[in-house]
Amino acid sequence: MWKSKKTLFLIIVCLVIVGTEGKLYMDKREEKSEQELLVVEKQSVKALKNTFADIAEVKIEQTGYNSMTGSYRMLVTMTNTEGKSVYFSYGFWKEQNELGAYGLMDEFIQKEGLTSSKVKVIYSNGSEGIL
Numbered sequence: 001m002w003k004s005k006k007t008l009f010l011i012i013v014c015l016v017i018v019g020t021e022g023k024l025y026m027d028k029r030e031e032k033s034e035q036e037l038l039v040v041e042k043q044s045v046k047a048l049k050n051t052f053a054d055i056a057e058v059k060i061e062q063t064g065y066n067s068m069t070g071s072y073r074m075l076v077t078m079t080n081t082e083g084k085s086v087y088f089s090y091g092f093w094k095e096q097n098e099l100g101a102y103g104l105m106d107e108f109i110q111k112e113g114l115t116s117s118k119v120k121v122i123y124s125n126g127s128e129g130i131l
Contacts, residue, residue, distance in 0.1 A: 034125060037063060041123050044074055044092040045131050047099045053113025054081045059122040061087075071100060081117075084109050 045058050057079040064073045072092045079085040086109040091100025104110055118130050 038123060038125065038127070040072055040092070040094050041074070042121070042129070042131065043094060043097055044072065044090075044099070045119065045121050047092060047097060048076075048078070048090070049115040049119060049131070051099055051102075051112065052078070053111045053115055055079075055115040055119050056081045056083075057120040057122070060124045063124045070095065078109070080109050080111075086110055 041060050041063060045060075048058060049055060055078060059077040059079075060074055061077060062075040065071075066073065070093065072094065073089055074092060075087070075089045077085050077087050084106075086106045088103040088105045088110070090102035092098070093100060121129050121131055123129070
């Protein structure tokens with residue numbers, strides 16, 4: 001009787017340890033994935049600054065990854081220096097560090113050119129930064 005209780009206790013302890021370690025591993029993996037996504041979003045905004053002129057703010061609403069093409073798709077609200085905003089999507093290839101196709105929704109706001117000034121960025125996770 002005493003031996004079976006001891007064995008049961010050891011099994012429960014082992015299950016708790018395995019469960020805890022598994023949770024820690026999953027949390028670390030999720031954190032790494034979020035950090036990688038943040039790096040990609042930063043890179044994409046830099047490419048956006050090299051594509052459009054007069055950007056004041058970019059809010060990344062949503063980011064998706066296509067494993068077939070290796071590209072990301074960003075849904076953003078971009079605001080220019082006049083305070084006018086446009087909502088559109090664009091593709092981004094991390095390896096080439098360049099934009100792919102993008103939706104031209106308002107050519108007066110999405111003026112082709114270069115933005116050399118600092119841009120406020122709100123990332124998809126809600127954090128903010130200046131690029």
